[in-house]
Amino acid sequence: MNRLIAYTLIAASLILSGCNIEPWVKPYERDRLADPIMSFSRDPVSSSYLHHVYQARESARGAEGGQGGGCGCN
């Protein structure tokens, strides 16, 4: 438990101090990242359908990225 608190506090201080971290990719250097072709899920309606296709036929489920939340199907 003590170890957990210690780790949590370290993580907390890193996160809090992170507010002051100088971003190594400046906002004006992010035009490429903002291009729609760089989206992990450019069209959510399409990617959630494909996840559903695979979930119905493979055992693996979860961590598909995008919005997540399962397909409510069996």
Next chain:
Amino acid sequence: MVQKVAKAAVVVVTRTIKTAFLFSTLLLSLVAQAAILPEERADILFHSYDGGGVTIDGPSILVSKQVGDSFSFSGNYYVDSISSASIDVVTTASPYAEERTEYSVGMDYLRDKVTISTKYTQSDENDFNAKSLHFGISQEMFGGLTTVAIGYSRGWDTVGKLGDPAFAIDVDRENYRASISQVLTKNMLMEVGLEVVTDEGGALNNPYRQVRYINPANVVRGYDYQDEVYPDTRTSSAVAIRAKYYLPYRAALHGEYRFFTDTWGVNGNHFEIGYTHPFRKNWIFDFRVRNYSQTKADFYSDLFQFANAQNFLARDKELSTFSSFTIGAGVSYEFNKNFLSFVDKGSINFSINNISFDYDDFRDVRVSATPGTEPLYSFDANVIQLYLSLWY
């Protein structure tokens, strides 16, 4: 005494997890910076799956709309029209047709750099109903280079059986999600995700499915069928890492690896690479290949040695040892303005994915042979999507 110690340990671990979860949630809200709401867009999709004697098609309509600067609402209507003469159906039942309809409504709330998302989903078919609630919170930090997200979902299913009105079994589901998205360079993004899912209930299998076992008394086939028997619980974990890279010219590469494991003994590996290539001003082409393979569940067998051979029995090919390979391509054509006064831009999209499933220990019993020597089963499926997207 041993029981007491074990119980105390469980209480401590539970408290520890709860404390850590609450604390990290608190931190996320304290360090509030932020993100953006979902795009204002509408998508009308027609989907079609055809393979292994099964055809499934129908529409999916997804609409998102912002209200003010802080709220976004979304709604999805989705239909699967199923016509099935799959290998399971033709060997142990009769071909059937049915429809599944799914509705979901969602809301996103943005405050500074925190986005809180909720969604309710309901799915209905004649012998299966599912309701689920989803909750998520995401936080941008480190000057927008990192996004941390956590989520929780709860689902309530009711499984029925046609022709048996007394058969109604509840299944509860819980999902825990966490992910980190990271800007690595001005050309590269990475995302790591983890999701744990637990199911609990008396019908984690399809109640119509059966297993087969050797029965020399059956002189025609040499085997007989009995109902499947599944455990009442299943917990699975999946961890994924994916990256996207912007090439020196305007195009993007995508790579993904996902590992899956569950308490039924299934381990899966999923690899994927993709390439996105814009062409001239209006076209975008997508190409992808995906490979998935898994090991079988501990209680799966294509052919048991005798009736009631073990306490749990499964012959679902989804729980067998198999691999699938997908090759896919898509094209989008984007048109701007001058279409409808309230539309900023739109796109027409078409994609096709071919999936080959190859089973290592699921046999094609439509072929008569000595039990256990039938050819291994395999099939190909084509998945087609045609959709119109409008941004407003």
